[in-house]
Amino acid sequence: MLTREEAISKAKAELKKEYSKEEYSLIQAVRSVEDLEKAKNLLIQRIKEWFNINFPEVTVFDDKLVELISVFSVKENFDEKKLSNIVGDKKAVELTLKAKNSFGAKLQKNDAEALQQLAVQVKSINDTIKYMEEYIEKTSLKVMPNTTRIAGAVVASKLLAKTGDLEKLAKMPASTIQVLGAEKALFKHLKTNSKPPKHGLIFQNAFVSGSPPKERGKKARKIAAKIAIALKADAFTHRDIATYLK
Template sequence: MRQVVRLESTVLATEAGLVLVDEELKPVLAKPYGAEPFNKYRLLLVGEPNPTLEEFLREAATLGVSGFRAVEDGVRAAVEALGYKCTLVDEDVAARLKEQKLNLIVTSGLVDSPAKAEELVREAAIYLAEAKIREASAKPDLQVIQSIQALDEVDKAVNLFNARLKEWYGLHFPELSDILSEPEQYIDFILNVGHRDRVKEVASELKLAEKKVKAIVEASEKSKGAEIREEDLSRVRMLAKEVKDLYALRKSLQRHIETTMSKIAPNLTAIAGATIGARLIAKAGGLEKLAMLPASTIQVLGAEKALFRALRTGAPPPKHGIIFQHKLVHSAPPWQRGKVARSLAAKIALAARVDAYRGEREESIDSQLEKRIEEIKAKYPKAPKPSKQKGAKYGAKRRGRK
């Protein structure tokens, strides 16, 4: 099959190996990948050269090839990385080569039958799909998404079990929930004290303020709660232990999110905070996807229901979504809140892009946000006077539509 060629020839990376085709799209030279063929094929498609390609190009040069062309941009980059000039073929030529790929695999001698070529292409497609899944699953921002979703689910479970625990133990000592408003203190009391009759015995061991201890002792003596059997109390304690473990899990997840976010998105973490930043990444579907969103979309992420309701009914649109949890937004006066949310969303968009594409800490984003917030506070110190037209602007738009 070898012949001397003088014109530019095209390097075609196939699932079975490399094929050099001439101007008439006929195979001139072919070389199988050898060991790990599908992995070498995958790396070539993303621009990573290998020894097989280097030997192939050297052999092609001995045939008189003066220049190379490629169908895929990754193959072009790999050829150029080895010191050879390479350009991309025209779209119509690329389409013809892709149509004839199976035939070229057979006629070049890489396999001996069309059936084997089809089987090889099928196996390679499965391998490439699995490799893409592995790469996508290894992205650290996906770990953040799972962590923040787990944190939210743990919060729901903690709230649910806390309510059940207070209701159950409240049958025996209902006054305690008014004295110990902190859930973790309430849980520790159940685990360490249990029966209200033991309060006086262990009062000195309780790690609480003196006023609270005194209030608990007095409440236990005058409690209107019912007596509780030991077997019931043991079940209450078991539930309290589970809730305590959930609190420990929550703290562990929170630390993990903060650590991971500070590594993969330092600027977003500095601007929005680790938890809000992680929720924004989860809502967008990844850090790169968040970086591609405009600031106006980031501003209302998490408020989709309100946004669609506004579009459907003509009601005022939401001014903020997830970012309302940020202290700059929720602590701002109502008349400043929309402007603060807009400014914060703009800096979050900028921070996400720097994190996604540069990965370096850019402290100027923080100072720009602070400066803008100060400008808003100075420019709008007082609430504007209510406008009659403002209320009429909404609602009439789609009134009457069902």
């Protein structure tokens, strides 16, 4: 019989071994990208509202708007040639003309610099997201080789992050995997007897999303069945079966 100290030591060793699995780093990476995307979207909205003080007529959005502000900061600094490198020749002419006739207020130098710095930070977030996505692609292929080759790194890693454990995910039936990520729609179906969801996260797989709407349910069931088999190989047998599943 183990002593208390031996039992604690054994438990610590088992936990250390469990958390040394690369799947847990992959889960954190996926969740980090989700957090970064949320932060980015909030900041872009804030940047747009701030820039509207200076240039309310602006018709550039999202990453293009961030790039524009990071280069020029305010409309008074627009240069048509440089602007065309960001938005194209036609849009550059349009924006330059609108800027000249804009009723937007001129920002103070320190205000313009602060806005520009915020745009630079959003660009940095974009770079981090790109790096993390490349990391997820490589790590997903190592942790879940069969599932990644069948479903794609994005879907495979998000399914893992949703459940938090590869073995737990591998034990789920295909019908559950099919609707993972669509819990709200599923609960609504159970509560109000509305139409059940046909797919959850696996909709992001091109095999499903690229299909006509009427065929998506059938395609989702098919890919979910393949994912369920691939997951069992990844979690338990560690055999390469992706070629046979395609």
